[in-house]
Each structure stands twice: as structure tokens, then as C-alpha cells.
Amino acid sequence: MAIIIDEKTRLIVQGITGNQGKFHTTQMLAYGTRVVCGVSPGKGGRDVEGVPVYDSAFAAVEAQNANASVLFIPAPFAKDAAFEAISAGIKVLVIVTEHIPVHDEMEIVDYAKRNGTTVVGPNTFGIVSSGKCKIGIPPNQFFIEGPIGVVARSGTLTYEIVGNLTANGMGQSTVVGLGGDRVVGLSFVDVLEKFEQDPQTKAVVLVGEIGGNAEEMASLFIKDMTKPVVAYIAGKSAPPGKRMGHAGAIIERGKGTFNAKVEALQAAGARIATLPFEVPGLLREVMG
Amino acid sequence: MKLFEYMGKEIFSSYGIAVPRGRMVTSPEEAALVAAEIGGEVVVKSQILAGKRGKGGGIKFASGPEDAGEAAASILAMTVQGHKVEQLLVEEKIQIDKELYLAITVDGSAKKPVIIASLQGGMDIEEVPDEHIVKCHVDITVGVYPYLGREIARRMGLTGKAAADLAKLLPLLYKCFRGKDAELVEINPLVISGDKLIAADSKFTVDDDALYRQRDVPYVEDRTSIEKQAHDLGLAFVELGGNIAVMANGAGMSMGSLDTLVHYGGSPANFLDAGGGTGMEGTAKALELLLQTNPRVIFINIFGGITRCDDVANALIQVKKTREIPVPVVIRLVGTNEQEGVKILNDHGIEAYKVMQEAAAKAVEIANAG
Numbered sequence: 001m002a003i004i005i006d007e008k009t010r011l012i013v014q015g016i017t018g019n020q021g022k023f024h025t026t027q028m029l030a031y032g033t034r035v036v037c038g039v040s041p042g043k044g045g046r047d048v049e050g051v052p053v054y055d056s057a058f059a060a061v062e063a064q065n066a067n068a069s070v071l072f073i074p075a076p077f078a079k080d081a082a083f084e085a086i087s088a089g090i091k092v093l094v095i096v097t098e099h100i101p102v103h104d105e106m107e108i109v110d111y112a113k114r115n116g117t118t119v120v121g122p123n124t125f126g127i128v129s130s131g132k133c134k135i136g137i138p139p140n141q142f143f144i145e146g147p148i149g150v151v152a153r154s155g156t157l158t159y160e161i162v163g164n165l166t167a168n169g170m171g172q173s174t175v176v177g178l179g180g181d182r183v184v185g186l187s188f189v190d191v192l193e194k195f196e197q198d199p200q201t202k203a204v205v206l207v208g209e210i211g212g213n214a215e216e217m218a219s220l221f222i223k224d225m226t227k228p229v230v231a232y233i234a235g236k237s238a239p240p241g242k243r244m245g246h247a248g249a250i251i252e253r254g255k256g257t258f259n260a261k262v263e264a265l266q267a268a269g270a271r272i273a274t275l276p277f278e279v280p281g282l283l284r285e286v287m288g
Numbered sequence: 289m290k291l292f293e294y295m296g297k298e299i300f301s302s303y304g305i306a307v308p309r310g311r312m313v314t315s316p317e318e319a320a321l322v323a324a325e326i327g328g329e330v331v332v333k334s335q336i337l338a339g340k341r342g343k344g345g346g347i348k349f350a351s352g353p354e355d356a357g358e359a360a361a362s363i364l365a366m367t368v369q370g371h372k373v374e375q376l377l378v379e380e381k382i383q384i385d386k387e388l389y390l391a392i393t394v395d396g397s398a399k400k401p402v403i404i405a406s407l408q409g410g411m412d413i414e415e416v417p418d419e420h421i422v423k424c425h426v427d428i429t430v431g432v433y434p435y436l437g438r439e440i441a442r443r444m445g446l447t448g449k450a451a452a453d454l455a456k457l458l459p460l461l462y463k464c465f466r467g468k469d470a471e472l473v474e475i476n477p478l479v480i481s482g483d484k485l486i487a488a489d490s491k492f493t494v495d496d497d498a499l500y501r502q503r504d505v506p507y508v509e510d511r512t513s514i515e516k517q518a519h520d521l522g523l524a525f526v527e528l529g530g531n532i533a534v535m536a537n538g539a540g541m542s543m544g545s546l547d548t549l550v551h552y553g554g555s556p557a558n559f560l561d562a563g564g565g566t567g568m569e570g571t572a573k574a575l576e577l578l579l580q581t582n583p584r585v586i587f588i589n590i591f592g593g594i595t596r597c598d599d600v601a602n603a604l605i606q607v608k609k610t611r612e613i614p615v616p617v618v619i620r621l622v623g624t625n626e627q628e629g630v631k632i633l634n635d636h637g638i639e640a641y642k643v644m645q646e647a648a649a650k651a652v653e654i655a656n657a658g
Binding site: 075076099101102103105106110114125137139152153154155156157158159163180182187213214234235236238239245246247248249274275276277 | 466500547
């Protein structure tokens with residue numbers, strides 16, 4: 001098991017002929033992801049690392065029966081590419097691109113919802129069902145199969161925590177990067193619901209950060225979960241009114257503070273790691 | 289990017305939303321001229337990127353040109369809410385029969401635009417009790433039509449001509465919100481003035497990520513000089529005032545680094561997300577930037593995914609060759625091309641940490657010993 005993607009996922013890489021597209025196609029293939037083809041308008045007929053390239057997502061889906069796509073497309077063109085993928089029938093769309101205008105993000109998420117497409121991102125490292133399929137940009141070596149589900153808003157911090165898990169012999173079922181932007185396709189609750197139902201997942205790590213109310217919303221669901229949750233919230237020392245790298249990571253008008261999030265999560269029964277490296281120890285405690 | 293009130297009002301006006309007659313000025317003389325042009329009583333408003341200007345003395349009424357000049361002189365000498373006043377808006381004093389609140393913003397959890405309205409305008413919306421606030425999400429494929437304005441007026445309890453005017457105004461405000469890639473358009477107060485509905489104030493925030501396609505929106509700089517340099521390099525940087533300069537890759541990791549330093553009793557000088565995939569040149573420039581904060585120690589925390597450890601190591605060596613780094617550097621380096629990166633550092637006599645908390649503790653020890 002695992003959630004959202006697995007060994008049967010057939011992936012398209014949109015923007016495969018660019019530097020990032022090429023590099024990460026190689027990395028994803030090395031991880032074992034079934035990258036069935038790429039899309040790059042005007043460059044159809046070529047191949048990248050042995051992966052055939054098509055001019056459009058429609059052609060790619062038709063020829064290769066693909067069901068997932070990842071976007072390595074510059075922000076100004078991301079909406080077009082996302083609409084194309086959704087319109088072509090892609091069911092899991094991973095948008096790595098950062099700095100996409102928030103109005104475009106609202107439109108992408110809305111169109112996806114009406115077509116039954118799951119959007120991971122934008123501004124995400126991607127999603128990994130460890131040992132089965134990786135879509136996105138995380139370093140391969142830290143992701144091993146196991147019982148821990150991880151859901152996060154931020155990339156490198158997730159590598160840090162997953163790296164700690166793996167070093168402690170704790171593999172992962174699926175690691176999901178929601179994305180750092182204000183409007184993203186998945187919420188913590190969407191992913192927690194899936195982990196709660198996934199037989200492989202025995203415990204969940206939630207990696208949040210200051211800003212917005214996603215963690216507070218998550219705590220409402222965690223309250224009724226049967227599986228234990230360990231959470232780490234980044235930004236304890238962040239000043240109010242300053243955007244900490246991510247568009248969504250800002251304390252505005254006294255909302256979205258570290259304390260509010262930690263209190264809500266604790267009240268829901270989640271265990272809180274004060275620092276990233278405390279996560280494996282807490283997992284051991286809650287998993288008994 | 290936040291716009292000044294007068295800029296927001298100019299945009300409102302271009303979309304057909306009524307605003308008071310007035311102009312931006314930068315001197316008492318100009319203020320007097322504009323007041324004479326308008327005639328009658330005027331209001332002189334400081335233009336700063338913060339609210340609650342009235343409480344800080346940043347808004348004054350004037351009976352005529354001479355009075356307006358004096359008001360302008362006194363406000364221009366002020367610091368309001370921590371902001372030095374450099375620009376003023378002089379506009380007609382409008383008759384106020386009732387103050388409403390109207391805004392459109394992005395609701396991240398609903399992933400949609402949301403309209404927020406209230407009969408209790410003129411104060412901070414946070415201070416208005418929930419039962420007096422009407423919220424309504426917008427279906428982005430449908431947009432906003434007059435019916436939605438009528439429905440919001442009904443839910444607010446607004447009747448008569450003002451309700452009909454709101455139904456006309458709301459689609460214009462939404463057009464403005466969408467057309468300018470706004471994160472927030474806020475009219476507080478939206479004034480019922482005789483038989484008119486007038487936007488007496490504006491808060492307008494444009495999405496930074498959409499500025500590339502909003503060339504006709506004026507650019508407003510709201511960053512410190514060093515934050516601006518970082519922005520121009522494509523780096524996210526926030527000054528924090530401590531003595532440990534920090535560079536990490538990724539926003540979450542950067543916040544995690546600060547939290548860890550603070551946990552060990554340290555005081556970070558800054559937040560710096562060197563970003564994913566920042567090459568050697570970018571990393572070198574980021575280091576230069578850190579030195580400007582005059583730290584006691586530099587803490588570099590890299591977990592390379594898209595970022596390559598050898599690039600970071602080479603950048604550090606390159607900067608060391610071109611200039612003296614007057615303070616110790618504590619570096620933690622793991623991830624993509626880790627072995628290559630660590631070897632480069634070791635060859636130049638620099639030790640690299642593998643574990644974040646050990647490196648953070650070391651940085652704090654150095655900073656606090658100095």
C-alpha cells in the first residue's frame with residue numbers, strides 16, 4: 001500500500017528537456033519511478049535518458065497511458081501546462097514550480113477539483129511512496145520503505161526529518177509535500193485521511209510551519225484519528241509580519257503563530273517535537 | 289507588495305469605484321495648492337504602509353489651504369507607527385452618514401477568493417464581532433455578478449439605495465482584485481455619503497509573484513537595504529538583529545535552523561533561505577550578504593536535495609579566496625554530492641558537521657563566547 005502514488009503510477013515529465021527536468025528525470029528513473037514519457041512542445045520525437053518526448057500531454061497520455069504528471073515549468077507558463085495535464089486526464093499532478101501567482105494557483109486547484117485530479121504543490125518537493133515511486137526532487141538515498149507516513153509544508157526540512165527517520169531504521173509509507181504557497185492542492189486533512197485508511201501506515205509525522213491555519217484545521221481531524229501523530233512546527237523564533245521564505249509562512253494580524261498551532265495539536269493528542277531531531281524518539285514512544 | 293492608500297485609490301478609480309477627490313503631495317506648499325483646488329474642508333492623510341494612522345496623529349482635518357499647509361508640515365515631521373512620513377494624500381472631506389467594511393482576499397484554506405463585508409466599518413475588522421461579519425467565497429470560474437452584491441447586502445442587513453450601489457460596486461472591486469493580481473483589496477471605511485457609496489480608504493496588496501505581469505502597478509519598496517539586495521539576488525532574507533548569521537536552504541529548514549540556534553541560547557542575525565538549486569555564484573553572493581550583518585559567527589546549514597554540497601563548498605572557498613572572512617564559519621553539509629563537498633572543505637582545512645544540532649550548538653558557543 002502507500003497513498004496517492006505507487007509502483008503502478010505511470011508518470012509524464014512536463015518540461016523534460018529543461019535542465020531541472022532532465023536532471024530529475026534521471027534521478028526519478030534511478031529511484032525506480034516509471035517515467036513513461038516527457039512533454040516539451042515543439043520537441044516531440046526526441047528522447048531524454050531513453051524516455052520518449054511528445055509535443056503535448058494529450059499525445060503522451062494517449063500513447064503511454066500515463067496517469068500522473070510532474071511540472072518542471074517556469075512560473076509564467078505553469079498554469080497553461082497544469083490545465084493541459086488536467087484536461088488530458090492526468091489524475092495526479094505534481095507542481096514543483098515556485099513563485100506561481102496565487103490567482104493562477106486558485107484557478108489550477110479549482111479546475112483540478114472539478115476534474116477529479118489530485119494536485120500536489122505548487123512549490124513542493126513532490127511526493128515519495130518509499131521504495132515504489134518518487135515524483136519530484138528529493139534526494140533518493142534517504143527514502144526507504146516502512147510504516148511512517150510523513151506530510152509536510154516544506155522540503156529540505158522534510159529531508160532532514162526523513163533522514164533522521166531512516167538513520168533510526170524507520171522507513172516511510174509515503175512522504176507528501178503539500179507545498180509552501182498560500183494556495184496548494186492538498187491540505188493536511190486530505191493527506192491525514194488517506195494515512196488513517198492506509199494499512200501500511202502505522203504512525204504519522206506532520207511537519208508544519210507558522211502562518212495560515214492548516215495545522216489548526218489538521219488538529220480537528222487528528223483528534224479522531226486512531227493512528228498516533230508526531231508534529232514539528234518550524235518558525236518558533238520567527239518575528240510577526242515577516243514572510244519567512246514561503247508565501248504562506250507569515251504571522252499576520254496575530255494569526256498563524258507557533259503557540260496557537262502547538263496548542264491546537266497538543267489538545268488533539270499529537271506529540272510535539274521541539275526540534276527536528278526529536279521526531280524518531282517520540283515516534284518510538286507513541287508506537288510502543 | 290503593499291501599495292500606498294493613494295495608489296490603491298487611483299486603481300479603484302480606474303475601475304469605476306468612487307473615491308474622494310484628492311492628490312498625493314510631498315510638501316506643505318503642494319498641500320495648500322491641492323486644498324485650494326479642491327475648495328472647502330479637506331483631510332490630510334499620511335501615506336505609510338501601516339494601519340491605525342489616525343491614532344498616531346497621522347490624519348488631520350483642515351478648513352482651507354493655509355490650514356492644510358500647516359497640517360501637512362506637522363505630519364511630514366512625524367514618525368507614524370514607526371514609519372517616517374514622506375508622502376501625504378490631500379483630499380476632500382466627505383460627508384459620512386455610515387461607515388461599512390468591504391474586502392476581497394485569498395482564503396488559503398478554502399483555496400478561493402473570499403468577500404468579507406460588515407455594517408460596522410471604520411474600525412479594524414479583527415475588532416468586529418463575528419456575528420456582524422458576512423463572509424462569502426467566490427467560485428472562481430463564475431466570478432462576481434451583481435446578484436452576489438445583492439445577497440451580501442441582504443445578509444449584512446443593508447437596504448435601499450446603498451444596497452443597490454453595493455451590488456454595482458462589488459463586481460468592479462472583484463474585477464480589480466483579479467485584474468491586478470491582488471492578495472487583498474480592502475475598503476475600510478466604505479462610506480455612505482448622501483446618495484453615494486465612496487471608498488474613503490484603500491488597502492491594496494499585489495502578489496509579489498505576479499509583478500512580472502503587472503508592469504503598470506507602481507513599485508513600492510518596503511524592504512531594508514540588505515533585504516532588498518537579497519531580493520535582487522532571488523533570496524528570501526529577513527533581518528533579525530542577533531549575532532549569528534544564518535544561511536540554510538529551503539524555507540522550513542531555514543526556520544528550523546533559527547529555532548535550533550535559539551533553543552541552544554543563540555541569537556540569529558537573520559533568516560536566509562538560499563533556495564533550492566542555488567548555484568555557486570548565488571551561494572557566494574549570499575555569503576557576502578551575511579557578512580554585512582556584522583555577525584560573530586556564520587552558521588551554514590545545508591541539506592542538499594536540489595542544492596549540491598560541492599557547489600556550496602566551492603562557493604565558500606571562492607569567497608574565502610576573494611576576501612577575508614573575519615569571523616568563524618560553522619558549516620553542516622549533507623545530501624546530494626556530500627562526499628565531494630566535505631572533501632573540498634577538508635582540503636582547505638575546514639571541518640564540516642554532519643549533524644545539525646551539533647553544528648548549531650557549536651555556532652552558539654562561539655557567538656556567546658565572543
